[in-house]
Amino acid sequence: MSRTIVVDEVTVAYGAGDPVLAGVSALATPGQVLAVTGPSGAGKTTLLWTMAGLLRPSAGGVTVDGEAIRDRDFAVAQQIVLVPQDNGLAAILTAAENVQVALIAGGVTPPEARRRTAEALERLGLSGQADQLVEELSGGQQQRTAIARGLALHGDVVLADEVTSELDATNRQKVIDLLREEAFRGAAVVFATHDPEAAAACDAELHLVDGRAELVRGPALAAG
Structure with missing residues (x-):
């Protein structure tokens, strides 16, 4: 809509x-x-x-x-999706988990959340970092993870x-x-x-x- x-x-x-x-x-x-x-x-x-x-x-x-x-x-x-300047990522979660948690909280089923997460991370060039903890990512990778989360929410x-x-x-x-x-x-x-x-x-x-x-x-x- x-x-x-x-x-x-x-x-x-x-x-x-x-x-x-x-x-x-x-x-x-x-x-x-x-x-x-x-x-x-x-x-x-x-x-x-x-x-x-x-x-x-x-x-x-x-x-x-x-x-x-x-x-x-x-x-x-x-x-209305907000991608914040400070990223707002949970440091104790992986890049993929940060995206999936937001999707599931929004009512997306776990299988669909996994599919959207993989797609969004791939679009941002982060497939190789999906299972890395946020604290292990560079500043730019963290920013792209936050963008992937925002895009995955559609x-x-x-x-x-x-x-x-x-x-x-x-x-x-x-x-x-x-x-x-x-x-x-x-x-x-x-x-x-x-x-x-x-x-x-x-x-x-x-x-x-x-x-x-x-x-x-x-x-x-x-x-x-």
């Missing part, structure tokens, strides 16, 4: 400080890859976490197909937060191609990145500076 996610005049603040996001609006549509760019501290992760239901805006709101995203549980039920919305930061040029291009494949199958993809070349490969770009958004190109809507 294809889903459209809308960010409408969202403001997010941590405590009493200045807002991290101030009146930001954006549109992520099925079949498109939206790049979210900006310097460190501009609010890229905050925006993706808000879209994923992990943060609640102090003003404005986020909807998926017209329904307000209330919390992370609701977002998960709407097939989300209707895929939020990828700086998922190429640890990768060399070849693997970075591979991941960008895989995100485009996710869009091709009908997902709405949002890709936070500081890499101008990666952003240029996306269909639209939303640039954040000091918590405010500027539409660089494409169909996304920005305000603030």
